[in-house]
Amino acid sequence: DAGVTQSPTHLIKTRGQQVTLRCSPKSGHDTVSWYQQALGQGPQFIFQYYEEEERQRGNFPDRFSGHQFPNYSSELNVNALLLGDSALYLCASSQDRDAETQYFGPGTRLLVL
């Protein structure tokens, strides 16, 4: 049974560019959450998707947007990249009936130059 997968593993972008990160949830899971983990810090909640809708959002600007597809996979998009967006982006999946028990993927490390 595959766990949560994310692609790509690493990414280098320059300021002002746009990036798309992808996530496939664990089999049987229908809810996807995204987190940003800056170096030396704990992960910060970006947003959560359920039934293809953004259900809740953390304190992140509108430059951060997402999408969930009918097969429950999800994308995180970041526009107008800033140096401060450099971080490890983590995707977590869960079942709606137990949304708080989340299983994390290995993450995508984004470096903005």
Added chain:
Amino acid sequence: AQSVTQLDSHVSVSEGTPVLLRCNYSSSYSPSLFWYVQHPNKGLQLLLKYTSAATLVKGINGFEAEFKKSETSFHLTKPSAHMSDAAEYFCVVSALTDSWGKLQFGAGTQVVVTP
């Protein structure tokens, strides 16, 4: 609103000795509490979860945590550290009635295990 405070940013232990990682929480609702571990360049792995069924929670790899409401604490322990326990550990709170499982992470505790 909820939050967690991990009282130690770094903990160093000798192999075979006990490990104690301290966490205090704050929550407006009855919280669910978690401990996650993150090995270098890896994702987060769930160690254990507390949801009010029992105050002493057993997790994977010999770890356990005790929920103490009076002290608002959820400390993680392991009787005997192994070299493979070297990693970053995060205490996490979720107030499900408030936010559909939005997880609030502590700042993390880096554990070093010496031979």
